[in-house]
Amino acid sequence: MIPAFMRPLWAFVFRDWHLTRRYFSWVLVFTFYSLVNAATIALIGVAAHDYQLTLTLVLGVLLWSFLSAMFQEISNSISYERWEGTLEYTFMAPVHRLTHLLGVSLFAVVYSVVRTVVIMVGLLLFVHVSFAGANLLGVLVVLLVASVAFMGLGLVAAILPVLSPENGAQATNIVQGLLLLVSGIYYPVAVLPAWVRPLSALSPATYALAAARKLMGLDNPASRPGALAGAPLGAVTHELLVLALMGLLLVPLGLWVFGLVEHWAKRTGKLKRTG
Amino acid sequence: MYAIEVSNLQKTFSTRQGWFGPQKTERALDGVSFHVDEGETYALLGPNGSGKSTLIRILATLLLPDAGSVRVLGNPLPGGEAELRRRIGRVSVDAAFYKKLSARENLLYAAQLYRLEPRRAERTALAILERLGLDQRRFYDPLEEMSRGMQQKIAITRALLHDPPLLLLDEPTTGLDPASKRQVQLFLEELRAERGTTIFLTTHDMAEAERLAERIGFLARGRLVAEGSAAELRKRAAAPDLEEAFIRLTGEDFKKNEKEEAL
Numbered sequence A: 001m002i003p004a005f006m007r008p009l010w011a012f013v014f015r016d017w018h019l020t021r022r023y024f025s026w027v028l029v030f031t032f033y034s035l036v037n038a039a040t041i042a043l044i045g046v047a048a049h050d051y052q053l054t055l056t057l058v059l060g061v062l063l064w065s066f067l068s069a070m071f072q073e074i075s076n077s078i079s080y081e082r083w084e085g086t087l088e089y090t091f092m093a094p095v096h097r098l099t100h101l102l103g104v105s106l107f108a109v110v111y112s113v114v115r116t117v118v119i120m121v122g123l124l125l126f127v128h129v130s131f132a133g134a135n136l137l138g139v140l141v142v143l144l145v146a147s148v149a150f151m152g153l154g155l156v157a158a159i160l161p162v163l164s165p166e167n168g169a170q171a172t173n174i175v176q177g178l179l180l181l182v183s184g185i186y187y188p189v190a191v192l193p194a195w196v197r198p199l200s201a202l203s204p205a206t207y208a209l210a211a212a213r214k215l216m217g218l219d220n221p222a223s224r225p226g227a228l229a230g231a232p233l234g235a236v237t238h239e240l241l242v243l244a245l246m247g248l249l250l251v252p253l254g255l256w257v258f259g260l261v262e263h264w265a266k267r268t269g270k271l272k273r274t275g
Numbered sequence B: 001m002y003a004i005e006v007s008n009l010q011k012t013f014s015t016r017q018g019w020f021g022p023q024k025t026e027r028a029l030d031g032v033s034f035h036v037d038e039g040e041t042y043a044l045l046g047p048n049g050s051g052k053s054t055l056i057r058i059l060a061t062l063l064l065p066d067a068g069s070v071r072v073l074g075n076p077l078p079g080g081e082a083e084l085r086r087r088i089g090r091v092s093v094d095a096a097f098y099k100k101l102s103a104r105e106n107l108l109y110a111a112q113l114y115r116l117e118p119r120r121a122e123r124t125a126l127a128i129l130e131r132l133g134l135d136q137r138r139f140y141d142p143l144e145e146m147s148r149g150m151q152q153k154i155a156i157t158r159a160l161l162h163d164p165p166l167l168l169l170d171e172p173t174t175g176l177d178p179a180s181k182r183q184v185q186l187f188l189e190e191l192r193a194e195r196g197t198t199i200f201l202t203t204h205d206m207a208e209a210e211r212l213a214e215r216i217g218f219l220a221r222g223r224l225v226a227e228g229s230a231a232e233l234r235k236r237a238a239a240p241d242l243e244e245a246f247i248r249l250t251g252e253d254f255k256k257n258e259k260e261e262a263l
Helices: A004-022 A024-047 A051-084 A087-091 A097-123 A136-163 A168-182 A204-216 A233-268 B052-059 B081-085 B103-113 B118-131 B136-140 B148-160 B178-195 B206-212 B230-237 B242-250 B254-262
Strands: B002-016 B023-037 B041-045 B067-072 B075-077 B088-091 B166-170 B198-203 B215-220 B223-228
Touching: A004 A024, A004 A051, A004 A097, A004 B103, A024 A051, A024 A097, A051 A087, A051 A097, A051 A136, A051 A168, A051 A204, A097 A136, A097 A233, A136 A168, A136 A204, A136 A233, A204 A233, B002 B052, B002 B198, B023 B052, B023 B067, B023 B198, B023 B215, B041 B052, B041 B206, B052 B067, B052 B166, B052 B198, B075 B081, B088 B148, B103 B118, B103 B136, B103 B148, B118 B136, B118 B148, B148 B166, B148 B178, B166 B178, B178 B198, B178 B206, B198 B206, B206 B242, B215 B230, B215 B242, B223 B230, B223 B242, B230 B242
Parallel strands: B023 B223, B041 B198, B041 B215, B088 B166, B166 B198
Antiparallel strands: B002 B023, B002 B067, B067 B075, B215 B223
16 A cells, blocks of 8 residues: 555556556567667677677676666656647646656666666677676665666756757657766777767766776676676775765756756647647 | 635737737637636636637636736645646647657657656656557657647646646637547546546537536626526526527627637
């Protein structure tokens, strides 16, 4: 039994679960594509006979799969509503925007975890890697802390479909693409052109990956195939603090910006289905 | 206290063609003033583009007025949205739903937004749908498999789940077959008689306005041109029926406008 005050939050989880169920064939297709994409990337490391490269790519693929799925679910939640024409009904319900976006985020986190686990299991059919010696629990902590920052980014990106009914959803893909480019998912950010590098400092994924690589022992010369020298959680305190700070800033910033755009949409009449 | 009190309401929209095109402004509401008593049914009649939907969106907290004062169930707008939203239900001309979800899933989602207990909400929903004449077996069907009439009945059910004292109905029977239209109208009459629900509706349908509403407002080009009971409006315009009264008092021909828009 859900307590009354939690019901609005649960309503979004309920809705998104049933939508996922009804669009299951789409979920299957996208997950299959992501798995194939992940395998092709990870196999580059296998072809190079470099276990460190393979692990770096596998870690990048899984971490990006999780963070991007979560970002996409949150940032696209408004586009889905535009598409279905239900945005006005959600906005006139007696639900605080924080509850609305937390409900969407809660489902997004669970969905992204399940999807990433499926991709991870699928990857094992293509790539044989051992995580022995890696601090996997530490990686999980990093992922959880990074999730909050990514929720904030998702909230900021969710304003785009409110701003532009026609192009907003596509614009969120540009934001996602930029994050992929600057965060060094498959390569160290040091290889980025000098003019792009400063942007990597603004992406939570940069810190999440840097921390996860240390915890996996990927940059540690003491690591050997099948015996990684993963760092303890204390070694990534700096990254965790930056990620926590980003989360603390981005979530309220996302809500504030969303509030401003909602006010603008109500002034200009942009909440309507066709805008 | 009035359920709705609107004074000198103004709303203008600006549109721009492309990024650098000239800006066009359109006055949707121009100094509209009226009130609706508690428990009253008030119908707003006007052709497409007259400002009906803009007005109902402002009352539903979905649009901000540019100027004038709006008070709904004692709550000023803007400002009193949080309190007001618990106490209004709205049905729009397009039954907006998650089309892949069943009626049950759509209604339970809406019920939980209003903090309703799902099992109780399900019983309420089934009771309302039965009165609206919807076969209960359709409750579990996706909305995309339902006719417009069925979807509109689900929309009315959604608006009533939390038992709001004020219903805002934007052309609730447009596109319905005559039998469905009669069922909805009868239900609205019963609702008002049983619960004293205040109903504010916009419509194109003169007969519907005359049947349901105690008072009718004529809205044309964003201005409330005349209001009163159907009999008062006919008398004032010395017209044989409400349609003729509308033409004489507003200078606009409903049917002609609709034909022009269809072309």
